[in-house]
Every structure is written in structure tokens, then in C-alpha cells.
Amino acid sequence: MNPALLGLITIALGVGGCVLYFWGSNQILDKVIFPAKGPQAGQNINRANMVRPWLFLFPAIFALGLYLAYPVFETLRLSLTDRDAGGAFVGLANYNQMMAEPKFWEALRNNMLWLIVVPAASTAFGLLAAQLTDRIKWGSAAKSLIFMPMAISFVGAGVIFKLVYEARPADQGQIGVLNAVWLQFEGGIGSFLFLQALPAIMLLSFAAIVAYVGWIFVRPIAESKERGGGKGYVPLRLFVGAAALYLVYLSLSSLIGLFTFDFPYGQPQTWLTIPFWNSFLLMVVLIWIQTGFAMVILSAALRGIPEETVEAAIIDGANPFQIFFKIKVPQIMGTIVVVWTTITIVVLKVFDIVFAMTNGQWETQVLANYMYDKMFRANDWGVGSASAIVIMLLVTPILVWNVYNARKEMK
Amino acid sequence: MDNIAGSKSSLGWAVNISVVLLVALWVFPTFGLLVSSFRTADQIVGSGWWASMFPSEQTERFRASAPDENRVQRGDLFVVEGNIFEENGGGGDIQSWGTSSRAVDAYQPGDVADLGDGETFTVDADGNYAWSGNEEQISGRGQRAFVTAETPPEFTTENYVNIMTSGDANDNMAKAFFNTLTVTIPATIIPIVVAAFAAYALAWMDFPGRAILIACVVGLLVVPLQLALIPLLKLHVGIGIGKGYLGVWLAHTGFGLPLAIYLLRNYMVGLPRDIIENAKVDGATDFQIFTKIILPLSFPALASFAIFQFLWTWNDLLVAKVFLIDATGQTTVMTDQIVNLLGTRGGNWEILATAAFVSIAVPLCVFFAMQKYLVRGLLAGSVK
Numbered sequence: 001m002n003p004a005l006l007g008l009i010t011i012a013l014g015v016g017g018c019v020l021y022f023w024g025s026n027q028i029l030d031k032v033i034f035p036a037k038g039p040q041a042g043q044n045i046n047r048a049n050m051v052r053p054w055l056f057l058f059p060a061i062f063a064l065g066l067y068l069a070y071p072v073f074e075t076l077r078l079s080l081t082d083r084d085a086g087g088a089f090v091g092l093a094n095y096n097q098m099m100a101e102p103k104f105w106e107a108l109r110n111n112m113l114w115l116i117v118v119p120a121a122s123t124a125f126g127l128l129a130a131q132l133t134d135r136i137k138w139g140s141a142a143k144s145l146i147f148m149p150m151a152i153s154f155v156g157a158g159v160i161f162k163l164v165y166e167a168r169p170a171d172q173g174q175i176g177v178l179n180a181v182w183l184q185f186e187g188g189i190g191s192f193l194f195l196q197a198l199p200a201i202m203l204l205s206f207a208a209i210v211a212y213v214g215w216i217f218v219r220p221i222a223e224s225k226e227r228g229g230g231k232g233y234v235p236l237r238l239f240v241g242a243a244a245l246y247l248v249y250l251s252l253s254s255l256i257g258l259f260t261f262d263f264p265y266g267q268p269q270t271w272l273t274i275p276f277w278n279s280f281l282l283m284v285v286l287i288w289i290q291t292g293f294a295m296v297i298l299s300a301a302l303r304g305i306p307e308e309t310v311e312a313a314i315i316d317g318a319n320p321f322q323i324f325f326k327i328k329v330p331q332i333m334g335t336i337v338v339v340w341t342t343i344t345i346v347v348l349k350v351f352d353i354v355f356a357m358t359n360g361q362w363e364t365q366v367l368a369n370y371m372y373d374k375m376f377r378a379n380d381w382g383v384g385s386a387s388a389i390v391i392m393l394l395v396t397p398i399l400v401w402n403v404y405n406a407r408k409e410m411k
Numbered sequence: 412m413d414n415i416a417g418s419k420s421s422l423g424w425a426v427n428i429s430v431v432l433l434v435a436l437w438v439f440p441t442f443g444l445l446v447s448s449f450r451t452a453d454q455i456v457g458s459g460w461w462a463s464m465f466p467s468e469q470t471e472r473f474r475a476s477a478p479d480e481n482r483v484q485r486g487d488l489f490v491v492e493g494n495i496f497e498e499n500g501g502g503g504d505i506q507s508w509g510t511s512s513r514a515v516d517a518y519q520p521g522d523v524a525d526l527g528d529g530e531t532f533t534v535d536a537d538g539n540y541a542w543s544g545n546e547e548q549i550s551g552r553g554q555r556a557f558v559t560a561e562t563p564p565e566f567t568t569e570n571y572v573n574i575m576t577s578g579d580a581n582d583n584m585a586k587a588f589f590n591t592l593t594v595t596i597p598a599t600i601i602p603i604v605v606a607a608f609a610a611y612a613l614a615w616m617d618f619p620g621r622a623i624l625i626a627c628v629v630g631l632l633v634v635p636l637q638l639a640l641i642p643l644l645k646l647h648v649g650i651g652i653g654k655g656y657l658g659v660w661l662a663h664t665g666f667g668l669p670l671a672i673y674l675l676r677n678y679m680v681g682l683p684r685d686i687i688e689n690a691k692v693d694g695a696t697d698f699q700i701f702t703k704i705i706l707p708l709s710f711p712a713l714a715s716f717a718i719f720q721f722l723w724t725w726n727d728l729l730v731a732k733v734f735l736i737d738a739t740g741q742t743t744v745m746t747d748q749i750v751n752l753l754g755t756r757g758g759n760w761e762i763l764a765t766a767a768f769v770s771i772a773v774p775l776c777v778f779f780a781m782q783k784y785l786v787r788g789l790l791a792g793s794v795k
Contacts, residue, residue, distance in 0.1 A: 006656060007593040014601040014660075022608055026698045052697055053618040060609035060668055061624075066646075067639060067665025068631045074642035125433075132430050136423075142430050144782060146437045151778035152771050153726030155746040159753065159767040160440045163447065163760060168456075175459045175760070177443065288437065293789065300790050349635050352728045356750050371637055376733070381641055388638045399633050406629040410622060 018059065025055045072392065079385035094382035104387065106363055107370040110279050111394075114350065114366060117280065119343040121287045123336060126294025130302055131324070133295070143299065147292035154289070154352030161285045162357060167270040179268045186265050196258055203258070207251040212325070214244025275363040282364055285353050290346060294339045301335035302328060341398050348394055367391050441771075448764040449566040455760045466561045468506060470515055473498075475532075475542050475553035482549045488529075489549040495538040495558060503562035508534045515557035526554075534558065570765040581755060582762060584769050587748045591725060591770070593656060594735065594744060598663035598724045599717055605664065606671030607713070611701050613672065614679035615687060625676070631669040639666070640733045647734065655742065659735040666730065667720045674719075677791050678712035679705060715788025718781050722774050745770040 029051060034044035082090045098104050129146050133139035149157065166176030174180040185191040218241040221234060272278045305328055313327045329336070351368035358364045360373065367387055375384030446460045454463060473495045482489040496503075507516035510524055510532060518524055520536040530544030532554055542554050577583045612618075613625055639662075647658045682705065690700050706713075724730075728746040735742050743751075749766050756762050778785065 007597055010597045010657070010660060011600055014597060015604050018601070018604040018608075023698065026696070030696070049697075050618065053612045053616040053621075056608045056612035056616070056697075056701075057624070059605045060672060063605060063665045064628070064631055064668055067643065067662065068634050068636075068669070069627075071639035071642040072634060074645075075638045078641060129430075129433055132426050132433070135426050136430060139430070142434050144779070145434045147782070147786075148775070148778065149437065149441070150785075151722055151774040152441070153728070153746055153774070155726070155728055155749050156767045156771045159749060159763055160444045162753070163444055163460075163764065164440050166760075172456075173458050175455060177439070177459070177461070180459050180461075288440070291437070296786055296789055345633050345635075349637065351637075352746070355728070356753055368635075368637055372729070375641060385641060388635070388640075391635050391637055395633055395635055399630050402633060403626045403630045407622070407626055410625065 021059065022056065026052065029055065075385045075388050075392075078381055079389050081382060083379075083381045090382070094386040098383050098386050103360075103365055104370060107360075107365040107367045107387075108390075110363075110365060111348070111367045113279055114283055114286075114347045115344060115394075117283050118286050118290065118347045119340045121283070122290040122294045122343050123298075123339055125287065125291040126296075126339065127298050127329075127336075129291065129295040130299035134299055134302060143292075143295060146295055149289045150292045152289065154285075154350075155356045157285050157289055158353050158356035161281075161288075162272075165271040165281060167268045170266070170268055174268055178271060182269060183266065185263070191263070191265065195263060199258055200255055203251045203255050207248045210244045210247045210251070214241045214248075217241055217244070272358055272364075273362045278358065278362055279364050282353055282357055285357070286347065286350060290343050294343065297335060297339050298332065301332040305331050341401065345395060345398060348391055367394075444764050444767060446566075447760055448570055448768045449568065450761065451567055451569065452759065452761045454565070455764075463564055463566075466563050468559055468561050469503075470557055470559040472512075473556050473558055475540060475556065477553055478542075478549045478551065485543075487545070488543045489546055490541060490543040491549060491553070492539070492541045495534065495540055495556070497538070503560035505534060505536050505538060506559045506561050508556055508558045510554065510556055512557060516559055532556065570761050571769070574762065574765045574769065581748075581751065582766075584745060584748065584766050587743050587745045588769060590742055591744045591746075594659055594663070594731065595721060595724045597660045598667070599720045601660065602664045602667040602671050602720060603713060603717060606668055606675055606716070607706065607709070608701070609668075610672050610675035610679055611697075611705055613676045615700075615705070616697065628669050628672050628676075632673060634669075636666050636730070640729075644733060654735060654737045656735065659731060662730050662734045663720075663724050663727075667723070670719065671716050674716050674788060674791055675709060675712050678709055682708055711784060711787055712791065714781065714784040715791065718777060718785050719788060721777060725774050 029048050034048040034051075035041075038044075079094055080089060080091060082088055082093070129143070133142045133146075136142070152160070163175070164177050165179075166174075167179050168174055168176075174183060185195060217237045221237055271281055309327055309331065310323060313323050318327065349368055350366060351372060354360060354364055354366050354369045355372065360366070360369050367390060371384050371387040371391070374380045374387060378384075443460045446463060447455055450460065450463055457469070475491050476493050476498055478489070478491050481493070482491050484490075505520045507519060509515040509517035510526065511517070518534075520534060523531050523533045525531055526544070526548075528544075528548065530542075530548040532540065532542045534540045534556060538558075538560075540556065542549065574582060575585045575588075613621060613628075643662060643665075644654075647653060647661075652658045652661070686704060686708075687700055690704055695703070726746065728744075728750065731744045732747060735744065736747055745766070749763070749770060752759075752763055752766055
């Protein structure tokens with residue numbers, strides 16, 4: 001049958017079937033099982049009303065259970081069995097096999113890098129874009145354009161950025177923007193300014209901001225010691241402080257690397273094959289897509305800040321940076337966390353970008369693509385399921401946090 | 412800062428410039444691909460897409476036509492005349508020319524180059540040349556000329572015609588386009604219907620276990636669909652659906668439901684309680700309340716979710732690869748075909764760029780047409 005026709009029939013059957021089910025089951029409930037007449041009319045209405053929610057919910061619960069809840073447990077079971085041995089229970093053998101593979105550790109390491117860089121960069125760019133576009137007349141048009149990549153598929157974005165990173169031999173004209181820009185540098189003063197001085201300033205300011213944020217988190221502990229008495233969230237504060245310290249160390253050490261690095265001027269680079277750095281080039285694609293999302297939500301949050309707080313700060317003599325970091329950001333902290341966790345989940349599932357652009361070659365593997373590789377190319381369901389469970393474990397803290405917040409909010 | 416009445420930000424221009432830069436940075440990559448899809452293969456490999464915005468200068472080597480056949484005697488001189496572009500193809504406005512590879516811009520159009528012993532060569536701006544000299548000079552091979560011509564920007568829609576009508580099944584996107592459409596539409600509509608009823612029950616009906624169900628939906632929102640691939644494929648094969656449209660519709664419905672229920676419930680909870688209670692007092696059943704009051708009022712939320720689900724199913728690669736595309740390749744979708752093209756046609760940017768844009772165009776139109784609902788849905792789904 002023609003697929004389009006099949007599609008139309010499915011829409012008709014699906015929608016018609018759903019409506020018929022909801023209408024019919026309600027009718028049967030009211031007219032046949034618990035008719036609202038006769039001697040027991042009142043009791044019957046109450047009974048019908050107890051059953052009705054489940055009629056409304058049944059198709060959704062059934063689909064959710066079958067398509068999302070059941071697979072979690074089934075995948076867990078598959079990860080403990082061996083397909084070739086007829087599904088025999090093998091304990092943690094699949095996990096052991098996975099841990100022995102360098103490609104898995106490469107995927108995990110890359111995933112961790114993605115997890116740090118993409119949410120941080122998207123949120124930061126989104127915050128910047130939101131703060132800037134809210135202050136100009138053509139802000140909504142600008143927002144639309146920054147938001148646009150949201151509609152573009154990961155595969156489409158992969159093609160777009162492959163053109164940006166395209167490399168051609170040195171004696172031919174470059175058609176990739178990145179190489180065309182790169183060949184403009186020839187080691188003179190301009191190259192020093194753009195490739196060493198500017199990144200150095202960016203690294204230093206990044207380190208400064210991180211140190212500042214870390215200090216904001218850690219300071220209450222020091223202060224509370226003096227006053228005697230805890231201030232709560234101590235482990236979280238210490239963790240953020242330690243992470244900040246690590247990031248500062250990282251940026252300072254790369255600062256040294258920046259000035260000792262010997263740039264290969266004048267040679268076009270095949271960017272996607274440079275190990276380690278190519279992962280960042282893939283992250284750029286996701287950052288490019290997710291910034292719009294962060295911007296839209298943070299911009300709504302920024303507009304929701306009561307103006308009195310900002311005005312009071314101005315009267316007290318706060319400078320713009322203090323207003324932004326000490327007045328505005330703390331008030332939208334909840335939203336920043338939501339944006340951050342939402343992007344984190346997207347990152348954990350990222351598959352299409354890596355699959356389309358490098359397919360995990362040149363040390364760009366990530367967990368989702370590793371899993372796909374194992375399941376559908378190597379046909380190794382055990383190890384594939386084990387890596388899917390690793391993804392699930394990484395998502396679990398966010399899942400718990402979301403559920404906790406949702407419950408809190410409903411009370 | 413600038414919110415205070417009477418004070419105007421002195422940094423206005425800096426903000427404007429920053430936003431212009433930011434927007435340019437964000438639009439630039441997409442724009443590059445769009446421009447490339449309107450250039451011919453030769454143009455794409457010849458120069459970067461940014462160069463196509465301006466008239467391009469190209470220097471090429473020509474040879475005058477073979478003198479032994481084409482020379483004409485005028486007095487005691489032999490002359491070969493012709494037009495460079497007519498004989499060799501190409502066109503444009505000649506900026507400069509030369510007869511030696513060491514000085515390709517030695518002469519202006521119309522200048523006469525003296526090649527020694529009375530032999531001359533001249534080219535005018537339109538490419539007409541004249542080469543004259545004595546019998547011995549005008550013989551053998553045609554005179555070389557290096558011509559730098561300026562051609563105006565040139566775009567073509569040929570790529571789009573090619574890709575939609577190509578006979579090569581790997582290049583032809585028309586089939587994949589309709590396959591994608593076939594996947595997308597039922598996969599967008601069916602979850603809405605199922606979710607709307609469930610959302611109404613979770614928002615406005617009282618029953619034990621409601622809070623737990625809502626918590627479950629919130630939890631399922633973040634479950635990675637990677638976990639569902641193998642068990643569901645096994646299930647589909649087991650019950651006889653196998654790989655095909657029905658399977659992919661069901662899978663998209665299942666994966667889309669948590670967000671649908673969550674968005675719709677959040678919206679429905681916010682509807683005014685009075686309306687619903689009045690209707691109940693007037694004797695309306697839950698089914699009537701739902702279809703006559705809740706559904707029409709929830710239109711914005713339904714639209715938001717529809718856009719989300721549409722974008723997600725249209726842009727999806729993984730679910731289609733697992734549940735739909737079988738070995739025959741008859742049911743391929745656009746994202747999958749583009750990935751294949753990246754492998755087989757890695758250097759043919761005119762095909763890749765056009766194929767990518769065919770796939771991107773529809774979601775972009777939906778995005779710009781219904782952005783309001785998309786933003787509203789995002790805010791309802793995230794800020795809480």
C-alpha cells in the first residue's frame with residue numbers, strides 16, 4: 001500500500017479509535033455498568049466517577065509503561081545476559097567487557113567534557129544574549145535569529161558545520177570558513193594578538209569569573225564558622241568550590257600551553273581529525289543549537305525580576321557588574337539550574353551530531369554513539385545495553401531532582 | 412541600570428554592536444550552506460561561498476585558435492581573430508591580461524602587446540582578440556594569453572531541480588521527503604489525542620495516586636530513549652509489526668507522551684476553576700467538559716506541543732534508523748539519506764548543501780510561522 005495512504009488511514013484510525021474509545025467507554029460506564037438511575041443512582045454516580053479517571057488515563061499509562069518504563073527494566077536485564085548464549089544470565093560480564101575497551105573510556109571521557117562545556121557555554125551565551133537583546137529595539141528579531149537553530153536537525157547542523165570546517169589542499173582556494181580565516185594568520189603581530197593575546201585574556205577572565213563564582217559559594221562556610229553554626233548545603237558548596245579551583249588550575253595551565261604552542265601557520269587544517277580538539281568543534285554545533293533555548297527561557301526570567309531590587313541596588317551605588325552578578329543572577333538561579341539540567345539531558349543523549357560528522361573516529365566517540373555502534377553494528381546487545389544503562393545512571397540524579405521539585409511544587 | 416526613568420544607557424551603541432556580532436555569528440553558518448546550495452559544483456570548489464556575493468575575478472589561460480587553419484592574410488600581415496569566451500567558454504568583463512605567466516596582468520583591455528619583430532596581440536574587454544604578424548610568426552600553436560576576467564555573482568536553482576528529480580536513488584530526495592512527511596504527521600497527531608485526555612484527568616479529576624502518576628510522568632520526561640531501542644525492537648518484531656511505519660509511529664507516540672502530558676497538564680491546571688465547576692453544576696459530564704471547554708481553551712498548549720513533536724519527529728534520525736529503515740532502503744527518511752550522502756558524496760557540496768536545505772526548509776518555515784507558540788511551550792515546559 002502507498003505509505004501516504006497508509007499514513008492517512010493511520011491518522012483516521014488512530015484519532016478515530018482514540019475518540020471512539022474515550023466516548024464509548026464513558027458511555028458504557030454511565031449507561032451500562034453504573035446507570036445514573038434507579039434506586040442506586042447516587043451510589044452509581046460516585047462509583048462511575050471513581051472509575052472514570054482511569055478510563056481517561058488508560059491509553060497514556062499503557063503507552064508510557066510499554067514504551068518507556070518497561071524498556072528500562074528490560075534493558076537492565078539484557079545488560080546482564082548474553083545473547084549468543086541464548087540469553088543466559090552472565091552477571092556483570094558485559095560490564096567487565098565494556099570496561100576493558102579503551103573506546104568506552106574514550107566515550108566516557110568525551111561525554112564528561114561535553115557535559116561540562118556544552119551546558120556551561122550554552123547557558124553563558126544564552127544569558128549574555130538575553131541580557132543584551134532585552135535592551136535594544138530590534139531585540140525580538142535578534143532573538144528569533146539566535147533561536148532559529150532550534151528548528152534545524154542535528155544532521156542538518158552537522159552538514160552546516162562540516163562546510164565550516166571543510167579543508168582543501170594548500171594550493172587550492174579554501175571553501176571552509178575556518179580554514180580561510182586560519183590562513184590569514186601568518187605568525188605576525190596580528191596572529192599574536194588574535195591567537196595568543198585574545199585567548200589569554202579570555203582564559204584569564206574565565207578563570208576570574210569561575211573563581212568569583214566559587215568564592216560566592218564557599219564564603220558562607222567560612223563566615224558561618226566564625227559565627228558558629230552551619231549554613232546548609234556544605235557538601236554542595238565544597239563541591240562547587242573544588243570544581244571552580246580545578247577549572248582555574250586548568251585554564252591557567254592551558255595559558256602556559258598557549259604561549260609555548262607552535263602554531264602550524266599557512267597550512268590548512270583538517271579540523272575534525274585533530275584528536276581532543278575535534279570534540280570541541282563538535283560541541284560548537286550543539287552549543288550553537290542550544291543557546292537559543294537558554295536565551296529564550298533566561299530572557300523571560302530576567303524580565304520577571306522585580307525592578308525595585310535593581311533600582312535599590314543602583315541607589316546603593318552598585319556597578320553594572322555587581323547588579324548583574326549579585327542582584328539579577330541570584331534571583332534567576334532556579335531558572336539557570338533548569339536550563340542547565342535540560343541541556344545536560346540533551347547532551348547525554350547526543351548521537352546524531354557525532355554520528356553524522358565523525359562517527360566516533362579520531363577520538364570523538366560519545367556514549368550514545370558507542371551504544372549504537374555496539375547494538376546495531378557489532379550486534380552485541382549485552383554490551384550495548386550495558387552502555388545504555390550507563391547513560392541512564394548519568395541521567396538518574398537529574399531525574400530524582402526533577403521529581404523532587406515537581407512533588408515539592410504540588411504541595 | 413537603564414531601567415530607571417530619565418537615565419539613558421551610555422553603552423547603547425556597544426550593546427547594539429555586540430548583538431549584531433552575535434546574530435551574525437549565529438546566522439553565518441546556515442547562510443553559508445544556503446548560498447552554497449544555489450551555486451554550481453565548479454563555483455563551490457572554485458571559491459568560498461562568501462566570495463560569491465561579490466563579482467569574482469578569475470585568471471585563466473587561453474590559447475588563440477590554431478593559426479594554420481584560421482589565419483587570414485591582410486596586406487603583408489597574417490591575422491588570427493576570434494573571441495576568447497566563445498572559443499573556450501566562460502565570460503565576464505576582462506580586467507587585465509598578459510601573454511606570459513610571469514606577468515598575467517601586464518596589459519589593460521584594448522592595449523596592444525608587442526611580441527617583437529612586428530608581432531602583436533591584443534584583447535579587448537569583451538574577449539575579442541587579434542593576433543597579427545608575418546607568416547612565420549602566425550603559425551604552429553596559437554598564442555597563449557592569460558586573462559583576468561570579472562564575472563558577476565551568479566546563482567542557480569539547478570541543484571534543487573537535480574536533487575528532486577535525479578534518477579540516482581541515492582541522490583533523489585523526493586522520496587525521502589515524502590517518507591519523512593508520512594512519518595511526521597501521524598506521529599504528531601496521535602500523541603496529542605492520547606495525552607490530552609490523560610492531562611485532563613491529571614489536572615481536573617480527583618483520584619488516589621494522582622500525585623504519584625504526575626511524578627512518574629516528570630521522571631519519564633528525562634529517560635533516555637536509547638534504553639528503549641532494543642527491547643522495543645524485539646517487541647515489534649515479536650508481535651509482527653517489524654520495521655515499518657506503524658512501528659515508528661508507535662515509538663514516536665510513546666516517546667512524545669511524557670512531554671505532551673506534562674505540557675498539557677501544566678496548562679490545563681491554570682485554566683479558571685469557575686468555568687469547570689459551573690459546567691459541572693449545569694450537569695455536564697467530564698467528557699463534555701473536556702471536549703467543549705478544556706480542548707478549545709487549551710489550543711495554545713496543544714499548538715506548542717504539536718510544534719515540538721513535529722520538529723522532533725521531522726529532525727529525528729535515531730528512532731527512524733532503528734524502527735523504520737529496513738535493508739531495502741525504500742523507507743529512508745531525509746536525515747538518514749543526508750548521513751548516507753555525507754559518506755558517499757563527502758566532497759560534492761552542491762548535493763549535500765541542497766539536500767540539507769530541502770530537509771531544513773520545512774522546520775524553518777514552521778518555526779518562523781509559529782514561533783510564538785514554541786516560545787510559550789518552552790516556558791511552560793521548563794520554568795517552574
